[in-house]
Amino acid sequence: MVRGLAAEVPWPPSVDDFFLPPIAGPDNWFTKFTLFVWVAVAITIIFFLVAYRNPKLVPTKSQWIAESAYGFVRDGIAKDIIGAEGIKFAPYLASLFLFIAFNNLWGIIPGVQLSPNTHIAFPAFLAIISYVLFIWVGVKRFGFAKYIKNQLIPPGAPAWLLPLVIPLEFASTFLFRPLTLALRLFANMFAGHVILLVFTLGGFVLLGSDNFALAGISIVSWAIAIVMTIFELLVALLQAYVFVLLTSVYVQTSIAEEH
Amino acid sequence: MTDDQSPRRDSARGADQAYTALGYLISGMLIWGFVGWLVDRWLDLGGIATAIGVVMGVALGVYLVVKRLGA
Numbered sequence: 001m002v003r004g005l006a007a008e009v010p011w012p013p014s015v016d017d018f019f020l021p022p023i024a025g026p027d028n029w030f031t032k033f034t035l036f037v038w039v040a041v042a043i044t045i046i047f048f049l050v051a052y053r054n055p056k057l058v059p060t061k062s063q064w065i066a067e068s069a070y071g072f073v074r075d076g077i078a079k080d081i082i083g084a085e086g087i088k089f090a091p092y093l094a095s096l097f098l099f100i101a102f103n104n105l106w107g108i109i110p111g112v113q114l115s116p117n118t119h120i121a122f123p124a125f126l127a128i129i130s131y132v133l134f135i136w137v138g139v140k141r142f143g144f145a146k147y148i149k150n151q152l153i154p155p156g157a158p159a160w161l162l163p164l165v166i167p168l169e170f171a172s173t174f175l176f177r178p179l180t181l182a183l184r185l186f187a188n189m190f191a192g193h194v195i196l197l198v199f200t201l202g203g204f205v206l207l208g209s210d211n212f213a214l215a216g217i218s219i220v221s222w223a224i225a226i227v228m229t230i231f232e233l234l235v236a237l238l239q240a241y242v243f244v245l246l247t248s249v250y251v252q253t254s255i256a257e258e259h
Numbered sequence: 260m261t262d263d264q265s266p267r268r269d270s271a272r273g274a275d276q277a278y279t280a281l282g283y284l285i286s287g288m289l290i291w292g293f294v295g296w297l298v299d300r301w302l303d304l305g306g307i308a309t310a311i312g313v314v315m316g317v318a319l320g321v322y323l324v325v326k327r328l329g330a
Contacts, residue, residue, distance in 0.1 A: 115269045164291075164319050171286035172279060172323075180278060249275040 009204040013197035018118055018190075033116045040102035070094050073244065081248040082255075085245065086095060089251060092133070097244045100126065100185065104236030108229050117189040117237070127182035130247040134177075138254030147254070177250060188239045192232045199225035208221055280324045287320030324326050 010017065022028030023035065051066035059067060074093040077087035103122065107115035116122050129158045139148040153162065203221035206214050295312020296305065 154323060157326060161322070164315075165323055167290050168283055168286050168316075168319055168323055172282040172292060176278075176282040176286065182284075191274075246275060246278075 005162045009201050009208075011201055011205050013194055013201060018193065018198060020114065021249065031118065033144075036112065036124075037116050038105060041099070041104065044098050044102055044194070054244055065163060069098065073097050077241075077244055081177040081245065086248065086252075089248065093244050093248060095241050096126065096130070096247065100243055101237055101240035103238055104189060105233075106234070107189055107196075107236060108232045113196060115189045115194055117185055118193050120186045123185040123189075125154050126185070126243070127178045128249065130181060130243075131178040134250040134254045137176075137251055141255045148217050177246075185239050185243055188235055192228075195228050196232065197226060200230060276328050280328060283323045283327075284317060286288040287316035287318075287323075289316070291319065301316030 020032040022031045024030045047062070048066050051060075051062040055063060070090070074087065074090035077097075078090040078093050080086075082089060100117070101115050105113050105115075107118070136145075137229070138151070140151060151173050152166050153171070154165065157165060199221050203218040203225065206218035206221055209215055286327055292313040295308040295310070295315075298308040298312070301305060302308070
């Protein structure tokens with residue numbers, strides 16, 4: 001029976017493993033990922049509503065969790081990186097942090113173990129929002145011409161060098177920033193899922209092998225899968241943190257007077 | 260508020276600066292290497308212009324890293 005199970009396991013893992021069967025709707029627009037994202041958003045909204053419905057001076061446990069999550073982003077990221085003005089970006093940054101963190105956590109929830117962020121569309125759209133935000137606040141602060149000048153012209157560069165360096169400044173600020181934001185999150189979640197697939201499915205493949213010693217090693221493979229799941233918990237939270245951190249660094253460089 | 264140079268801010272700056280420096284160097288090579296390659300195709304120089312473009316791109320990238328990120 002174990003042999004039969006091992007024969008059923010799709011091996012090696014492929015990109016097809018990232019496409020779950022659709023659920024419903026015209027053109028199957030309602031996929032499992034739609035469901036995961038909605039559930040993650042609903043959990044966040046309901047938790048914060050419940051935690052803040054009846055705020056106490058001495059916080060209850062759920063209020064304490066909600067306050068520390070928001071306070072972490074507000075004080076630890078927004079205020080620290082952007083400065084006193086950062087507070088007004090805290091709601092966006094906190095929402096972004098929780099959205100990414102909860103969606104990443106689908107990657108290790110047993111029974112799901114696949115984060116929506118393993119599909120480039122989700123990180124790409126989040127990166128576009130942050131991209132528009134940091135350009136918008138810069139343009140609002142300095143006006144379009146001054147903002148572009150701030151970003152593209154290094155202070156004190158000789159005039160003859162400008163035609164040579166401006167393309168580089170443009171690429172690094174307006175092309176690589178959104179690209180790296182999206183790709184970093186996507187690649188981390190994608191690679192994490194591949195690692196879990198390799199060790200979990202690999203255990204079954206080893207178990208189904210004819211060699212007795214190899215079958216024993218499947219235990220090791222599954223043990224590594226468990227360790228890697230714990231590691232993925234760290235990656236899920238860390239990538240949410242990095243995304244929000246870099247967003248606020250970009251906002252800060254957009255509104256800074258001098259470079 | 261004089262906590263502008265708190266450790267976390269510094270480390271965040273450090274992470275961003277690393278990505279920025281990498282971006283300058285790579286975009287320097289790609290952009291001016293590509294221009295050199297176009298010149299190569301145009302004048303049939305057999306790769307000399309591409310080489311010059313890549314080296315010039317790296318030099319400009321290093322210049323920008325020093326200018327933007329240097330003390």
